[in-house]
Amino acid sequence: MIAANKPNKIARYGMSIDLDRCTGCGACMVACAVENNVPPAHEGATARKGITWIRVFKVDNGEEGPARRSVFVPVLCQQCGEDTPCVHVCPQQAVEVDPATGIVGQMPERCLGCRYCMAACPYHARFFNWWDPQWPAGMEKTLNPDVAPRMRGVVEKCNFCHGRWHAAKERAAAAGKSEIEAGAYVPACVESCPTGAIRFGDLKDAASEPAVAAKDAHSFRLLEKLGTEPKIYYHSKRDWVRQVAAAPKPPNGKENARG
Amino acid sequence: MDREFITRGVKRCSGGKFLLWILPWVAMLIFGLYSAGLCLVKGLNQTNMDNRFAFGLWIFLDLTVIALGAGAFFTGFLLYILKMKELRAVINSAVVIGVVCYSGAMCALAVDVGQPLRFWFTFWYPNVHSMLTEVTFCITCYLTVLMIEYLPIVLKNRKLRDVPEFLVFEHELHKLIYVLAGVGTFLSFFHQGSLGGLYGVLRGRPFAFREGLAIWPSTFFLFILSAAAVGPSFVLLTTWLVEKISKKRLVRPEAMQMLGRISGLLLAVYVLLKTIDTLVWINRTSPGNGFPAAQYYAWHPFGTWILFTEIALLGMVPALILLTPKLRARTGWLVSAAAMACCGVALNRFVQTVQTLAVPTLSFDKFMTYTPSWQEVGTFLAVLAYGVLVYSFSFRYFQLFPDERELKLEVAQVEEEPALVGRY
Numbered sequence A: 001m002i003a004a005n006k007p008n009k010i011a012r013y014g015m016s017i018d019l020d021r022c023t024g025c026g027a028c029m030v031a032c033a034v035e036n037n038v039p040p041a042h043e044g045a046t047a048r049k050g051i052t053w054i055r056v057f058k059v060d061n062g063e064e065g066p067a068r069r070s071v072f073v074p075v076l077c078q079q080c081g082e083d084t085p086c087v088h089v090c091p092q093q094a095v096e097v098d099p100a101t102g103i104v105g106q107m108p109e110r111c112l113g114c115r116y117c118m119a120a121c122p123y124h125a126r127f128f129n130w131w132d133p134q135w136p137a138g139m140e141k142t143l144n145p146d147v148a149p150r151m152r153g154v155v156e157k158c159n160f161c162h163g164r165w166h167a168a169k170e171r172a173a174a175a176g177k178s179e180i181e182a183g184a185y186v187p188a189c190v191e192s193c194p195t196g197a198i199r200f201g202d203l204k205d206a207a208s209e210p211a212v213a214a215k216d217a218h219s220f221r222l223l224e225k226l227g228t229e230p231k232i233y234y235h236s237k238r239d240w241v242r243q244v245a246a247a248p249k250p251p252n253g254k255e256n257a258r259g
Numbered sequence B: 001m002d003r004e005f006i007t008r009g010v011k012r013c014s015g016g017k018f019l020l021w022i023l024p025w026v027a028m029l030i031f032g033l034y035s036a037g038l039c040l041v042k043g044l045n046q047t048n049m050d051n052r053f054a055f056g057l058w059i060f061l062d063l064t065v066i067a068l069g070a071g072a073f074f075t076g077f078l079l080y081i082l083k084m085k086e087l088r089a090v091i092n093s094a095v096v097i098g099v100v101c102y103s104g105a106m107c108a109l110a111v112d113v114g115q116p117l118r119f120w121f122t123f124w125y126p127n128v129h130s131m132l133t134e135v136t137f138c139i140t141c142y143l144t145v146l147m148i149e150y151l152p153i154v155l156k157n158r159k160l161r162d163v164p165e166f167l168v169f170e171h172e173l174h175k176l177i178y179v180l181a182g183v184g185t186f187l188s189f190f191h192q193g194s195l196g197g198l199y200g201v202l203r204g205r206p207f208a209f210r211e212g213l214a215i216w217p218s219t220f221f222l223f224i225l226s227a228a229a230v231g232p233s234f235v236l237l238t239t240w241l242v243e244k245i246s247k248k249r250l251v252r253p254e255a256m257q258m259l260g261r262i263s264g265l266l267l268a269v270y271v272l273l274k275t276i277d278t279l280v281w282i283n284r285t286s287p288g289n290g291f292p293a294a295q296y297y298a299w300h301p302f303g304t305w306i307l308f309t310e311i312a313l314l315g316m317v318p319a320l321i322l323l324t325p326k327l328r329a330r331t332g333w334l335v336s337a338a339a340m341a342c343c344g345v346a347l348n349r350f351v352q353t354v355q356t357l358a359v360p361t362l363s364f365d366k367f368m369t370y371t372p373s374w375q376e377v378g379t380f381l382a383v384l385a386y387g388v389l390v391y392s393f394s395f396r397y398f399q400l401f402p403d404e405r406e407l408k409l410e411v412a413q414v415e416e417e418p419a420l421v422g423r424y
Helices: A027-035 A085-089 A116-120 A162-174 A188-192 A209-214 A239-245 B015-042 B057-068 B071-081 B085-112 B131-155 B164-175 B177-200 B218-246 B253-288 B293-298 B305-323 B331-358 B374-397 B404-423
Strands: A013-018 A055-060 A070-075 A095-097 A104-106 A126-128 A155-157 A198-202 A232-235
Touching: A013 A209, A027 A055, A027 A188, A070 A239, A085 A095, A085 A116, A104 A155, A116 A126, A188 A198, A198 A209, A209 A232, B015 B085, B015 B374, B057 B085, B057 B177, B057 B218, B057 B331, B057 B374, B071 B085, B071 B131, B071 B177, B071 B218, B085 B131, B085 B218, B085 B253, B085 B374, B131 B164, B131 B177, B164 B177, B177 B218, B177 B331, B218 B253, B218 B331, B218 B374, B253 B293, B253 B305, B253 B331, B305 B331
Parallel strands: A013 A232
Antiparallel strands: A013 A198, A055 A070, A095 A104, A126 A155
């Protein structure tokens, strides 16, 4: 039995991604799409119109020849914790931060499809359903029953596999526990990563891997100066990789000749 | 056949000629409605917008027409609140422009959102922290006010005046005009500002983000000021265009010059504040967010030329022309300056909408460009055609320019005088 008067623990779920371990295999992208019922790309869709809650960017150090080095950077919703850019712009409260988990959630059923949240997101981590979702015949049997597919004309994004959080919560309740135990809830991308580059946990739990990574000198967050307090920590021992968190540089390092 | 609907004492072209004038606009409207219909039925995949260019031609169009349509509230404010009587000559025309601009923008927005049938959610689940909520509330209320202001113009139609109830209703509505002007001004100040605030609050987009006063970023105030500045310019420009097309004198030069002077004055203040705002942004706001401002202008084709064009060429230059009495007195200069001011504000809205989204924020992301699809252009043209048609019908059947009749008599007298001299 769950103690009725025991307050639920307030978590701050976060993630750490070790870029030195990421091989760019894309397993996280596939697992994410399968878990969250992201439909196959519609005929005529481009990379700019596709839905990829997690995208793996290939970034290089700008050198040529043998000095060239590359890194793969998985980018997903950074789950901003402060002044969450997408939350306060939505005109009809279709975006919210769950006070119990710190997860930024999207309610497609309430979304108007104005896309203001997409314009507000500095990480380009929000996606619009430009088409009605369609699955090839037979493939609809593979749909995850815990996640509702989204309709045309609404925005969606990573929610740390919210369906899994609900399932973990139910399992904990069935076992008579009021809290989810560490490790009992992990998003699909974390589970699928073959090199263990993506780690997940409660940032409030000092022993969790993201909390440990957050304190590491080689960790960084994307666009930290914006002050949005993302809960995704990237880690790399390579200096040039850590610099990818900074603002974009002008092409060739100089101003537009026509400017 | 429609003669009895045309205002007594003014001359309008024949029905056939009017039909010829509206025909291409009707064709454009049909094409536009087809384009918009495709977007509504098949979805926004018909557009070239994407996950990066979440806003495109339509939002740019909306922001621009709402700024240009500001002449309705600002002329009303100047006439009814500040008692600038000369502007009575253009107030009806300004109201029609307002109705056209605001209703056109609302129609474009209805196509632009992914779930238009959920428009009422904003009223049911309003997020009071969102600038878009403020915009939605104020624009809806203000469009209602504009419609009420438009109604007396319609009810003054020669044929409709035959119905006594309409006459009484029109008279009663007219008593409310001062209240409506006040309410309209309040609502307009807020939504013009909130439209600017839409971008200014984007903390995640350092190109657009601005510091400000309390909850309002500086763009909130700049949008109000720029809209108030170009509203009269657009009324002036439209009046001049209608005079040219209809080959009639519709307002006295004093009214046109007053519009120009007001526009010039406000534009000068706007340019000054915009310059200060830009300097603060370049030197403090943007670097504070980790983005040296020079980086934004490193991406082709958005060089610093765009900043110069917006502030100096299409801001300072028209302001100086409109503030110089000698230049203002010459129609060519007056109209050119008004057109430049309107283009300047359109460029500002373009920069806010398109450049903001084109410039990457992540270091490993790309600079992107966007070209609207024909369906987007078609919908844009539908709004344009709708505006021209509503204005054309209003000009033909309603009294948009109260001085027209007097001016016609004056012109007739001047033309008769040489003949009289010859006779006696």
